[in-house]
Amino acid sequence: MIVVAGEALVDLVPTPQGDLSPRLGGGPYNVAIAAGRLGAPTAFLSRVSRDLFGDRLVARLRDSGVRTDLVSRGDEPTTLALVGLTSDGSARYSFYVEGTADRLFADPGPLPDGVRAVSFGTLSLVLEPGASAYEAVLRREAARGALTALDPNIRAALIPDPDAYRARFRGWLPHVGLLKVSVEDARWLADLPEDAPEDDVLAAAGEWRAAGPAAVVLTRGGDGLAALTGADEVIRVPPTPVDVVDTIGAGDTVQGALLAWLHERDALSAEAVRGLDAEDWVAALSRAGAAAAITCSRAGAEPPLRRELEMT
Template sequence: MREIVICGEALVDVVAARAPVSAGRLAALQPALGGGPFNVAVTLGRLGSAVSLCTAVSTDTYGDAIVAALQASGVGTGHLQRRDEPTSLALATIGTDGAAHYSFYVEGTADRLVRDPGAFPQTVSAVCFGTLSLVLEPGASVYESLLRRCHDEGRLVVIDPNIRPAVIADHDAYRRRFASWMDAVDIVKLSDEDADWLSAGPSGTGPSDWLAAGVTAVITTAGPAGITVTTAAAAVTSPAPKVQVSDTIGAGDSVVGGVLRHLENLGALSPRAVAELSAEQWLATAEYAGQVAAITVSRPGADPPWAGELRSDYVDNQQHPYPDVRSTRLSPE
């Protein structure tokens, strides 16, 4: 069986309620398990993939809860490293539009002290990296080395930077570092805000630069505007399903999980197979990922769907239920 490994942090989101706060009183706080890579792994586990999370997890109470939650969602824990340092915390405040805004407490925490996991089994076909783990040292250098090694071994490499400017000390240096990874990455997934941030400044780069460096597909999310997949030959856009948004926590992570699950269903968990996908197959992938994310945002917190919650036309990949899907062919440069 093919396996997907997700690399990066698992942490605790402390979510501030949106209820009005009276003078001198704070809004109620609700802890929830999270972290971009954790959410991606949980999404894939619930959708039925053979998936594991590679990270360092604290031996504290929150760390134990993280391990239990992974196992409950069908995520393998064989690549976890347990450490005595505390679990990272992310304070999430929810705006009136349901969008989440974060501040982080990550000094001296377990996940940023991850060690090189060594060689992955031959059954590991795809490896995905993302969020804080790509920024915070010394773990960021460990993951960078692992990313390049997985590329050299012929595994599918996916990256979702999930930019958090508050934890990036030198913005321009990170932009240069991100660009340097692109010759070892097959798929980049990011939000439109991430794309704008990465393209800014003297070292900014964008999708055309990444495709020229060797990336096969750039997948961009834009909230209600949907998901766009851009390759060297074509760009396709699938509008987001219309749902009542509770909050956007875990939305982008659900997209990553949905993309990887659909690629697995297509038998495309390899660099060569991904490079050979047609525009129509990318469109179907975007539609499937959009449905996964739509369910996640319809309920509080990062609570991705189980496979049985998806519409059968997405699961079977036989129909395109949104008639206004747009597909734009591009001429190769």
């Protein structure tokens, strides 16, 4: 089973009429939805509000085939994210996080037997006190032999001390089996200029891979996907052509689709990821890119069902 740990929230997305439409989301939540819809046995680990938004978040998990028995509920409100869209459909966020349910997540102790992978990322590793609890789960489940997957999914406005966060990130790497990061976030994490060339990003990714992960996957927007593998190869695949509505949830879909692909091939371990060859990576990245393209063709984070992906 795959467990996805982290926040669930509501995105307030602008409509063509200028209104705000509530969309269920959050980076880890979207990862769980994507993996569940693609047929992987998936559970969500989080604290979710008992308010109306929280009820809808839990119901959508179940409708997507995601188990919710690891979800605790609280009387605190649901986190809100106000989304702004640029001319190319890219998303920019501002957050309302004070006193919300997901940041009060508490470490539940060892996860059930049969958990083979645990995915982490986004706000859940930033906002205390929940961030320390999620970090404890990350370290413990890695020590127990699970494939730990990390997508930092940087939200810089919520990180008051970037250098401290970068140090924490480097401290996680020995406990991470698969690192997925956007090129933009990689530049931020490596403290590179926003226009730093991709070779500089790959150099930073190589240092991160050497610190622990079996592979580093880079999402490159309109340039497709790349993976720095256990053999120190860089495998690139082009983007899947798509008419972009917005990019909300695209990177999360990549993470969920990669985990689902690894599950299908009985490769949910750091050793198995390290042993994937170039042909395997082309197949994995192509499938993840195709899934993300479908998400980009829709408003909000709506990852595809398995049958939709198989039709592409």
